Amino acid sequence: MQLVVGRIGRPHGVRGEVTVEVRTDEPSLRFAAGATLDSARGPLTVEGHRWNKGVLLVRFEGVLSREAAEELRDTLLVIDSEDLPPSDDPDEFHDHQLIGLAVVTVQGEPVGEVTDVLHHGQDLLVVGRAGEDDALIPFVKALVPEVDVAGGKLVVDPPEGLLS
Structure with a gap:
């Protein structure tokens, strides 16, 4: 099953960085450099991320301009639920x-x-x-x-x- 971990928002700057609406408890893991996320536009590989005033900013490989970043706006970023490690807490469920x-x-x-x-x-x-x-x-x-x-x-x- 596909789980949404984020939604791409507006571009930030002119070098292809995007804002991401975080929908995961582990953004540093899900958006770590090298992580690949599925989307309707195909797989997107994270080149890097940083926080700016409480907003997650992400760079994806191959997205090098504001225009390319704008094309990703509103794209949902998903992972496969099979990739999640089991929880140590017996009372915690996805x-x-x-x-x-x-x-x-x-x-x-x-x-x-x-x-x-x-x-x-x-x-x-x-x-x-x-x-x-x-x-x-x-x-x-x-x-x-x-x-x-x-x-x-x-x-x-x-x-x-x-x-x-």
Whole structure:
């Protein structure tokens, strides 16, 4: 599965440097010199990066002018999820691991399926339910006591009214 780690913004300067909207927890690793990122325009190899006033600036091999940098604007930069090392934390998950999991209550009653994960101050699981509106479940241990990625399910213990 492809994971977005950044989006190219406007050019910076005249020598092909671009701003990048970072969408990864590890920008120094993902944008290290020599790293190759996939995109709709083909693979892009990082020549170097630096931070300027809180904005990531990246140089890609072969992008030598402002005009060439402008052509990359709004390009999504992705990596393959298979390239990610497994986390040492058993309670840490990537969004792509959660999306598609069946959701059941602690009593075993089916609820639906995780269709998205939102990150708005608090992580929320979007659970699609047949014939009903989606449910938003805060992704906290008290409400989601079990995540079985290998088994394809997620167990929830919702307080009264959360699913209605």
